[in-house]
Amino acid sequence: xxxxxxxLLKQEMMLIVIIFILMFLKLGKDRSNESYMTxxxxxxxxxxxxxxxxxxEGVLFAEMFRxxxxxxxxxxxxxxxxxxxxxxxxxxxxTHKHVPEFYIxxxxxxxGMFFMISAGNLLMFYLGLExxxxxxxxxxxxxxxxxxxxxAAMKLIFSSAFSSSLLLFGISLIYGTTGxxxxxxxxxxLGNNPLQIFAFILLLAGLAFKISxxxxxxxxxxxxxxxxxxxxxxxxVVSKGAVLFVFVSVLYTVFKPLAGAWYNMLxxxxxxxxxxxxxxxxxxxxxxxxxAFSSIAQVGFILVGISGSSTFGSASVVYFVLIYVxxxxxxxxxxxxxxxxxxxxxxxxxxxxxxxxxxxxxILTLALFSLAGVPxxxxxxxxxxxxxxxxxxxxxxxxxxxxxxxxxxxxYYLRIVKAIxxxxxxxxxxxxxxxxxxxxxxxxxxxxVLAVGFISYIYDxxxxxxxxx
Amino acid sequence: xxxxxxxxxxLLTAVGVLCCRESKQVRTISLLGAIVQLALSLFLLxxxxxxxxxxxxxxxxxxxxxxxxxxxINYHIGVDGISIAMILLTACIVVAGVLISxxxxxxxxxxxxxxxxxxVGAYGFFISLDLFTLFFFLEVAVIPKFLLIGIWGSGRKEYxxxxxxxxxxxxxxxxxxxxxxxxxxxxxxxILQIAQTPLPIHIQKIFFPFAFIGFGVFxxxxxxxxxxxxxxxxxxxxxxxxxxxxxxxxxxYGCLRVATYLMPDAAHAYSWIIILLATIAIIYGxxxxxxxxxxxxxNAYSSVSHCGFVLLGIGMLTKTxxxxxxxxxxxxxxxxxxxxxxxxxxxxxxxxxxxAQLGGLLKVTPFISTVFVIAGxxxxxxxxxxxxxxxxTVFMGSWQxxxxxxxxxxxxxxxxxxxxxxxxxxxxxxxxxxxxxxxxETLNDARWNEKLAAxxxxxxxxxxxxxxxxxxxxxxxxTDEIVTKVLGTVNP
Numbered sequence: 020x021x022x023x024x025x026x027l028l029k030q031e032m033m034l035i036v037i038i039f040i041l042m043f044l045k046l047g048k049d050r051s052n053e054s055y056m057t058x059x060x061x062x063x064x065x066x067x068x069x070x071x072x073x074x075x076e077g078v079l080f081a082e083m084f085r086x087x088x089x090x091x092x093x094x095x096x097x098x099x100x101x102x103x104x105x106x107x108x109x110x111x112x113x114t115h116k117h118v119p120e121f122y123i124x125x126x127x128x129x130x131g132m133f134f135m136i137s138a139g140n141l142l143m144f145y146l147g148l149e150x151x152x153x154x155x156x157x158x159x160x161x162x163x164x165x166x167x168x169x170x171a172a173m174k175l176i177f178s179s180a181f182s183s184s185l186l187l188f189g190i191s192l193i194y195g196t197t198g199x200x201x202x203x204x205x206x207x208x209l210g211n212n213p214l215q216i217f218a219f220i221l222l223l224a225g226l227a228f229k230i231s232x233x234x235x236x237x238x239x240x241x242x243x244x245x246x247x248x249x250x251x252x253x254x255x256v257v258s259k260g261a262v263l264f265v266f267v268s269v270l271y272t273v274f275k276p277l278a279g280a281w282y283n284m285l286x287x288x289x290x291x292x293x294x295x296x297x298x299x300x301x302x303x304x305x306x307x308x309x310x311a312f313s314s315i316a317q318v319g320f321i322l323v324g325i326s327g328s329s330t331f332g333s334a335s336v337v338y339f340v341l342i343y344v345x346x347x348x349x350x351x352x353x354x355x356x357x358x359x360x361x362x363x364x365x366x367x368x369x370x371x372x373x374x375x376x377x378x379x380x381x382i383l384t385l386a387l388f389s390l391a392g393v394p395x396x397x398x399x400x401x402x403x404x405x406x407x408x409x410x411x412x413x414x415x416x417x418x419x420x421x422x423x424x425x426x427x428x429x430x431y432y433l434r435i436v437k438a439i440x441x442x443x444x445x446x447x448x449x450x451x452x453x454x455x456x457x458x459x460x461x462x463x464x465x466x467x468v469l470a471v472g473f474i475s476y477i478y479d480x481x482x483x484x485x486x487x488x
Numbered sequence: 489x490x491x492x493x494x495x496x497x498x499l500l501t502a503v504g505v506l507c508c509r510e511s512k513q514v515r516t517i518s519l520l521g522a523i524v525q526l527a528l529s530l531f532l533l534x535x536x537x538x539x540x541x542x543x544x545x546x547x548x549x550x551x552x553x554x555x556x557x558x559x560x561i562n563y564h565i566g567v568d569g570i571s572i573a574m575i576l577l578t579a580c581i582v583v584a585g586v587l588i589s590x591x592x593x594x595x596x597x598x599x600x601x602x603x604x605x606x607x608v609g610a611y612g613f614f615i616s617l618d619l620f621t622l623f624f625f626l627e628v629a630v631i632p633k634f635l636l637i638g639i640w641g642s643g644r645k646e647y648x649x650x651x652x653x654x655x656x657x658x659x660x661x662x663x664x665x666x667x668x669x670x671x672x673x674x675x676x677x678x679i680l681q682i683a684q685t686p687l688p689i690h691i692q693k694i695f696f697p698f699a700f701i702g703f704g705v706f707x708x709x710x711x712x713x714x715x716x717x718x719x720x721x722x723x724x725x726x727x728x729x730x731x732x733x734x735x736x737x738x739x740x741y742g743c744l745r746v747a748t749y750l751m752p753d754a755a756h757a758y759s760w761i762i763i764l765l766a767t768i769a770i771i772y773g774x775x776x777x778x779x780x781x782x783x784x785x786x787n788a789y790s791s792v793s794h795c796g797f798v799l800l801g802i803g804m805l806t807k808t809x810x811x812x813x814x815x816x817x818x819x820x821x822x823x824x825x826x827x828x829x830x831x832x833x834x835x836x837x838x839x840x841x842x843x844a845q846l847g848g849l850l851k852v853t854p855f856i857s858t859v860f861v862i863a864g865x866x867x868x869x870x871x872x873x874x875x876x877x878x879x880x881t882v883f884m885g886s887w888q889x890x891x892x893x894x895x896x897x898x899x900x901x902x903x904x905x906x907x908x909x910x911x912x913x914x915x916x917x918x919x920x921x922x923x924x925x926x927x928x929e930t931l932n933d934a935r936w937n938e939k940l941a942a943x944x945x946x947x948x949x950x951x952x953x954x955x956x957x958x959x960x961x962x963x964x965x966x967t968d969e970i971v972t973k974v975l976g977t978v979n980p
Binding site: 334426433436441478483 | 554625630635649653654665672
């Protein structure tokens, strides 16, 4: 029993152990930031590696907690994202006063996400969600001297509180109409009861807040802009990825009986999200705001895939998030380096970037191409499979509009490529030296961006895991 | 022969270019790679003609690997005569393009890398027998153009680069919907399998417009031709050659192989629209060319007109006309690449492309001027050069279609040749004849690399012009197969 218990909770346990190690280190003698970060990165690396071994399926605590291979894989993707972010924030954290606290906060958030992904009960789910939100708001405030950072934290906590209350209301209505909170029981009691559909809408709205689906996206840009780059990338990749994983599994399993209702909702929400994200991304000059809106559009494309409601849909979402981790983090990595060394965060500063920083320029360009979905980068495969899954329902006008929206997204991604390669600038960003840690992280991302698409084994594996859903 | 070599060689060349340090090494490696590509495609032609039964239309040298198994995606490649003709065209233009850019000093490593990447896309597109692979390579061939035009171009280069890429990406978005629709109705991405089991006509009628218009954007289908003049005129010489010689052919090939071949009934039903648009493109392109004063714009607008013949040939749906369409693709590819190469040579010496400012170049640069005349005569359809053969075949084929309004379209298209003659002769006369301005009296004639580039393209033009039966034998079985699909299903 106890061995089983440990094996099933392996990834959660690992995180808890790392958090405790960090706390003890903090209690001990003062260390330099660099030694802290070396230790943390080694631990996170071990965490990613161990995550891939000895995976089992099972249920614990009276169905409060369940796990299977797909969930383990999803958590591993998040672990990988965390490792990359940690390595990329090396330059920024080097001079920061509170390095261990930063990691403790982010890892607690991760812990919440893991429990949320593995939740088998709506209360467990809610608990995980809260644990994944509150430390994140504290982390958003981590540029302690900057007022914008506090503002971002404030906005994040308010909007999260609001969405949590919507979720809770939805959960209580579900409990009221079905008499159960357990995921495996709920579908048996769902029907075309209007109150249940109302409850579902509340739940959907709560989750839509977290992944910034339009019209619930308004907090995104401000929070992304104000928070430190490391936290922004965590928000846009890890946090969003976790909620998307839950979103898919909850829709496909718990709310399967209501598929007729949510299919139409997703259809409208996804088009709205793509269009709003695209149109707002065109005019941004701050790089982080720009990525905020572009990530809104990306979520819209993910919803297209989800609306296919098939094994293809679920597999393509997980696959896309994996690719998104690499491509978005590559872009954030470059921005993080440039912003922490030179302080430049606006796109117009990147004019003539290629003359001074050819390597970073190519990395950024590849990342943007991958986000735009241009072959031979992995993003092409991800987008193709998402739209392909969406077309499975035979709703071709929907797919046509989504596909044509990709042209708009090409425009704004290429605008940055143009600034980097073609625009003249008398004072381009000076040459940025890349320390070892961020260099490794960036190369990992680029390897992912170039390879994940061609290695079809990865997609096959995800697909085989999604089949059971 | 292993067809994957056609992708691997340019890819290796591209990687090799990246590893170089000096621009001299860069161009040597690119030229070597390009020559190996040309040798490979000639070898392919040789093997094809050896092992090929004249009447069979089978895809040769097929190989297939599972790529994404759950999605049924295979890396399936194979060639027939049409693809081989396109591959030869691509290989010739790549060699000529590398030679023409011999003196590029600005970021030469990136420049040749992108050229090679473009050729990877083109070869991959022409050998794909799987719709996913085909689409993948189609998009690979688009993005390098943005950087090529935006960085090394001239004039309003950023505007043109953006316009070109967005329009082509819009085209490929439509193609995506077309092929996704094909997959969800036929449950396979494989071109040969879809062709064997025809889809119901109402399905074809939905997806044919997506695929045809999508590919049509690439080949300057009216009214989606507006990227052509801007893109061509802003691009650096080799990129213009690639654009007009290769990229526009991707569209024509796609219209034929994907849209018409896989959805023959819809092609039949919609042929009148294709013909209408093609006729407009031919006439509009020809008249628009008359008004141009810049040599590159002249060639770009005349490309709109000439590519109209390709679409006209496809729309007429007779064996001869489709043969003519393929011939016109090859011929226009070679001819327009030659034209752009010559314009590039003239521009690099005189630093102007305006017809009014040029004159008398024949006296100082006899080689370049002669090539210019050859390209011009080919464009207006002089017998003995490829343009005549191709256009004649299209006209003959179109006339075979007995419908009266189609014949009217044919007559109108024929009439455009007169306009072509006017603008070509006028441009040629003003550029190379007449008094020479004193500033141009000291110009040098073509260097070895330019002579070689022009030579390769001229050889292609003359071979097709003098011995058209050679290429007819090559592409005949392939077009036969497509025509039987189209006519066979309508009149069983």
